[in-house]
Amino acid sequence: NYAAKGYASDRIFAPYTVYKGKAAFSLIPCLPTFTKLNSGTVVVDRRGSIMMTFMHSIGERKYDWEKRQRFALSATEVGSLITMGAQDSCDFFHDPSMLSSNAGQVRKSLSIKPHANGYFVSLTVVNNLLNTNDYFSVPVTTAEFAVMKTACSFALPHIMGWDQITNQQSRGID
Amino acid sequence: NYAAKGYASDRIFAPYTVYKGKAAFSLIPCLPTFTKLNSGTVVVDRRGSIMMTFMHSIGERKYDWEKRQRFALSATEVGSLITMGAQDSCDFFHDPSMLSSNAGQVRKSLSIKPHANGYFVSLTVVNNLLNTNDYFSVPVTTAEFAVMKTACSFALPHIMGWDQITNQQSRGID
Amino acid sequence: NYAAKGYASDRIFAPYTVYKGKAAFSLIPCLPTFTKLNSGTVVVDRRGSIMMTFMHSIGERKYDWEKRQRFALSATEVGSLITMGAQDSCDFFHDPSMLSSNAGQVRKSLSIKPHANGYFVSLTVVNNLLNTNDYFSVPVTTAEFAVMKTACSFALPHIMGWDQITNQQSRGID
């Protein structure tokens, strides 16, 4: 019975997507990976994130998946997002090549700014290696932002790996 | 032992119902369904929702189940509901035949409006095919609306399918 | 391995208790029970609640378990509690013999009233059958009330049975 087993060994794709006239973006949680040390302790190997993917509109209800750009929100950036008040704004800067020889060649910046009835969520990607400059801006309603906040609050303990800790059944009985 | 297995292969009916003098409505989460692609990826097939069902009163503690009307709140409509302040109101419009030849023949509108100690939750269904016009209005207390908000916030990641993502145990050990 | 199996077939007692000088009370979630209809549908049989138990102090760190009094908060009463602001108060009235021949003989009232740094949580039980009149009052700090709110918000979907709905793995694959 497939229902009873769940999809534990499959990859599930269930993004929350905001489609607007010029561009769209989606959110999906990316879980951390773990490594088992010789001591038996399991530690976080790669941190989890909320992956944002932006696409340009290329026609009615069509978006350009090939030229998508991604931005992975860390736990602390998710903390910023979920505490934003109606008049707050925030800006995050990522350098995907940080600490490598290409440091500074690609700069990504995500900005969330309030408007009358929600926020503008914008991504700029300046890539000096490919000599490209990409810009996406998506107006988000208050209701859509509420979904983002609630879903990100739900996902936060999971991207931190805390759900793995609390899923361990307590021991103390023999 | 039934308790240990749970009800995974059964259909569970556990609505939250607000019964009032002239009408009642209930809320229940409807989970999304998934399809497995040839690539092995599992994607959302039918989106989840919070299903609202309205019934007219037809006597003491009796409601007319036969003439019920339904309204399925999308994730974004749930986002509106859970962020409503005490003085806020909202209106949602659905056309169940949208994009078909009957488009515009059935119009459903759900309205939530504040009153002194809570909200009025009202549904209007105008059906030009059957030439009917149905109207339900249920006063909801602040406490009842708090239950609706908390339960809908709990259910939101589930109707989005994010619980299926976070239930996948992280991989990274072999 | 006991840890892997969990305690599914045991009764777990893990109340949150506020002990004060003259009295104490504890909170613990009571899950709903379900019945399977001939149709195969599983419906709620007995509703869940948050059970409050009050005890009088009878010495240093001793409370009178024999003379305890209980008050079962319904989902909607939990909704009241979790939305209380710092200056709000609420009162709930229960008649455990409602709709029986003893209706009105036992009256229970729970009251939550603000004070400078938290709330007074008080229970009065007037029992005309036993000719008794019991009164408990426990001062609760803001921090203790925050634990009550967070724990009750967590428990609310469970006492409503919604966790049983969302635990069902989505079907749609064969």
Place this chain on the structure above:
Amino acid sequence: NYAAKGYASDRIFAPYTVYKGKAAFSLIPCLPTFTKLNSGTVVVDRRGSIMMTFMHSIGERKYDWEKRQRFALSATEVGSLITMGAQDSCDFFHDPSMLSSNAGQVRKSLSIKPHANGYFVSLTVVNNLLNTNDYFSVPVTTAEFAVMKTACSFALPHIMGWDQITNQQSRGID
């Protein structure tokens, strides 16, 4: 398949750590342990907590794990933390030898105080037995504090053992 089994029988280490110039601290939930009574009832043996661990900086991206100090937040202290407003402060005092002959010899105090853009989280440990006096202070941004609040709210029902109660499948069918 390791993914399907999860890590139930392993110890998982997934702290949330705030690293700053002079010191760092991490948070991790510690689950309660349970004991089974002869009656079959399972009760909490050792209470759960959120364990905070502080370390001094000893070089670039290096912190002194050997000289770490710990402070275990109780459920009620977690209740204080998750309800703190932007201008609130709080102070907790622990005596790890309370009720023993060494009572008063070691005093730990944790303080959370607001600053312009977040909080200072500070720990003082005065140990009269070892004649030591340790002080750690870590500035925390609003976003980092939001992660702490959300993660601690998630963990609270787990350190109280309420997840074990709600995980019990409801019984009522045979």
